Amino acid sequence: MKKLLTSATVAAALTLGTQAVNAADQVKIGFITTLTTGAASIGKDQENAVNLALEHIDNTMGGKPVELIMADDGFKPEVGKQATDKLVKQDDVDFVAGYIWSHVLLASRKSVLDSGKFLISANAGPSPVAGKLCHENFFSTSWQNDQTPMAMGETLNKKGVKSLYVMAPNYAAGKDMVAGVERTFKGEIVGKDLTKWGKDAQLDFSAELAKAKASGAEGIFVFYPGKAAGAFIKQYEQAGLKDSLPLYTVFTIDSLSLPKLKEGGMKSVLGSSMTQFWSPDLDVPANNKFVADFREKYGNYPSFYAAQAYDSIMLIKSAVDSVDGNLDDMDGMRAAMQKADFPSIRGEFSYGNNHMPIQNFYSRTVVEDEDGNWTTQIDQVVLENHQDVYASECTL
């Protein structure tokens, strides 16, 4: 019996040993995004950005080649979690990055963090992971969900808007967005709709737009990411609300939706206002290079999803470089990432105690560029070096 146990232990040790050797040859990064369903265009944009980032760094981190494994979350939390489990257990990756959707990130975070690996969110920033569920191995290259709408609330105050109608999808991020704008907007919120979200999301907003119009609000604030954006803008245009109910958005109008909106002749978005931590025209060396190369390689403006995905690879590179490719040195890599010492597309920023970026937020306007493309232009900084409000709930 004892002999059997010993041989089993030896066998186990051997297997572990070979795995360690294999893993040490290269830096393995798992990237979870949405590659199917109507949201696949976001995933495609992120995949393009990740590939561009790897091209920019010659596919090398800390002297080791990078192996990238893309995985699809199918826009569903349970599928995202399964894909995460596979990356962590079967592929044994060193970093898991990506995550467009807050509900997918919330379902998957435990699988990554419990296995002692780094988790880099390249988009989702639900309030729990910034607050009570913050973790030493979690980093974000995006923002906490509330911050961008908080910047919008400030923008609305500056524009002197007194009453607002609010619409968002009914899921984790949608609620955070509404909470964010409510936190800073000083006027009155005269109506609010949370619409059905997920695989059979509500895309026909006739009833809600009729209510918004009847409410007599001075503006409408919406958060509709992905394909819902196009649907919402079209109906906003068809309902003829441009003049009576000006549009203020977060994460709705982006480089993915703008070409289609232009194709569909949705002129009512031109001149509409939004807020974000970044814009294609943000004049930072790293960003100029990223945007120019992205446009040359893929033919369109990168979306903010792409920008964040690009940054996630650069953040990982800064960590692996700092320890010269010694992937067992978790403490070293963590310390390196905390410094945010890499050429970010948003310019200089720092990390808070909860590993969420402390960064500027800008108000932007939708404009037509000199080639006739529709894009966005920065107006001004609305929130400077802004830290999310949940950081105080994080005990790190």
Added chain:
Amino acid sequence: METSILFIQLLNGLQLGILLFLLSAGLTLTFGIMDFVNLAHGALYMLGAFFCATLTLYTGSFILAVLLAIPLTALAGFILEKLVVQHLYDRDHLDHVLATFGLILCIDTMVHIIWGPEGMAIPLPDFLNSQVELLPGIVFPTFRLLIIAIGLIAAAGLYILVNHTRLGMLIRAGASNRTMVGALGVDIRTLFSGVFALGAALAGLAGMLIAPITEASIGMGSDIIITTFVVIIIGGVGSMKGAFLAALIIGLIDTFGRSFLDDIFKLVMSSEAAETAAPAVSAMLIYILMAVILAFRPQGLFPPLTR
């Protein structure tokens, strides 16, 4: 103010109902009359939308595109019936479900390969992209009125076809006794292929009408097919009249739920609780209605008279 928004929501509900009717009419033809469970019905709805979007880009005219895309979708349905569906009529419902679920995956992936993942927008001509003032103070998007009009015309056309023509008689006869109709010298196979193609055309038409509002996108069919099944179950399986009335009921309940439920909830609970509860409950309303109907009137509200 209150009455005007009530009226507008009534029209919105009517428009949603009409759209659901176009879908459930096709499903009634295949499920109710041919006894074939077609989960891929939603895929034909999606195909219609993508055909129409592409043709709009090429011809530059939405109306022309719709006129061309309807026969194209019918053709797609016809081919589908000849290739796959025809071999399944004699199998049981589970086989229908499995086969047509496979079809959904195939068609979704095919659309992904041909048109890409991002979906397509359909630009409308200016006269449809505007609003009309129906009554003083009541302004409604022109295109949504057009949907209501086209849906009502299609409903009338179907009613006449099924109840007052020789073809309709054959369809009904074939549904109640396929062998007997075949023995009387009617080519029942071609007849069913035609009916399936008709159902496909109706689903495609619904896709073409919704795409200028929500865009054509992959999986749009799967999003709506469940609601369509709810419609035909509430209306009574196999009944065209039932499908029509149930579609309108569902459209109105869904729209009114989304519009007024939070205000109603606010009368009895705190406004915060109402804001959380109302969206959840309004998303469930039609399923609650279906559960109640299944419990007290399992044959549906307006079951066909002869079954």
